[in-house]
Amino acid sequence: MNDGADYAETHQVLVLNNLRSRVVIQAEGQIRTGFDVVVAAILGADEIGMSTAPLIAMGCTMMRKCHLNTCSVGIATQDPELRKKFAGKPEYVINYLFMLAEEVREHMANLGITRYQDLIGRTDLLKTSENINNPKAKFLNLELILKNALHMRPGVNITAGSKIQDFQLEKRLDNTLLEKSLPVLNGEKKWVDIDLVINNECRAFASTLSYYISR
Template identity: 55%
Template sequence: MKTGLDVVKAAILGAESFGFGTAPMVAMGCKFLRICHLNNCATGVATQDETLRKEYFKGLPEMVVNYFTGLADEVRELLAELGVEKLTDLIGRTDLLEAVEGMTAKQSKLDLSSILETPVSPLSHPLYWTEPNQPFDKAELNQKIIEETEAAVESRAGGSFYFDVRNTDRSVGARLSGSVAKRYGNQGMATSPIKLYLDGTAGQSLGVWNAGGVEIYLTGDANDYVGKGMAGGKLVIKLTCTTFACNDATIVGNTCLYGATGGKLFAAGTAGERFGVRNSGTIAVIEGAGDNACEYMTGGIVAILGATGVNFGAGMTGGFAYVMDSNETLKVASTRNR
């Protein structure tokens, strides 16, 4: 997706939302060199190297705004040419498209008739989304946390708070981190933190975007994406074990610390797959991990006091990883996946 014409064609074919990746990056200065994984981007876009970012990155938010403004203007012009008032009126209007004759032998054999067939809406329902899906998670725990910690955040005094958590409670701590960061910045309450003591099983994204000044202590376990995008603070997860070895238990799910930039995570147990993906500044200690741990990592420190799966450190260009390879399997796994 790059132009207004792309948007219009996609809408005619049934699209209701439109994603843009490459074009906004180019608008900010990306030259599409395809070396993002090497940490030496010549335009300072895809790198953690402060020198490259300072000297070569010239991107501004206004550049992206300008791109999307131009894109929207082009869409409006095309709508006017077609005599259509709103973009939603285009959705499913395949009668406005016609197939162009193929230029090559392979293209000429393509049959697009099924794609260009005009859809029939049952019971005269519109062909586009009209009513929002009601979220399953009402974020009641997050709201409760905000209400009980409001005075402590406002006074910047910090404090300890206790809650039960269930696996239907998702993104626990996100609103609190947002409240702290909005008032004082990412690290504004690091010296007087809000400490949340949770008991139970946390749903996905515990401690997501965690700010400096938010510390979460969970007695139990957590689902995927623990500490995703965390910028500071602390996440501590442990089990209450009586009948089995806690260090062998999977205590956090997959893709924890995805894109994290700061803070600390300590888990008295093992993690699922893709632990520490794109970590660029968090310090973490766990007792084992699945496949693809530390993938694309560019900074931070990860200590794994146990076994890891295959493909460890794939695409890793920075930071430090320490693995207690008691069974001497890490070298074998790495060799097998080269």
């Protein structure tokens, strides 16, 4: 998710339905500093996804023409002449991530938090800025975003992944589809007729078959 309101609302809804322990929420989009990471966690994010900032650390100059195969720093291109210009090293990204982690640690220390998990959903640690230059921003009401989900339904487990789930993958209709498709996959036949009843529980029907075909 790439918007603070998105993962704040998602966190709240999952807590209200006692499903938070089954879901991992990942925040991404414009996350570049340790402060951004801490705010995302406070709003309910378990994980952080980053792309732009590590790219810049690697040498990207944000020319916005990745799709044209003309990246002048040799990152988003397959042109051998342009790729010669790439001067990035893994150490640059590693160094950036170490500094990011250190900033996160400093913010957590200032808040009196020792574990990242203890940050998640702690919206009481956030408040709106009082120094607002944009007059329109003064009309924003962030009360619902900053509402603590555990106050809405106390006692719910919000540790993502702590509840073991049985997805009953052995009962998927994909298994039957794959079994009936084996003659084609093995090259014994060119086609087969398959008659199956598909209902709304078959959320990703045929995805496993696609995997076997591509493999």
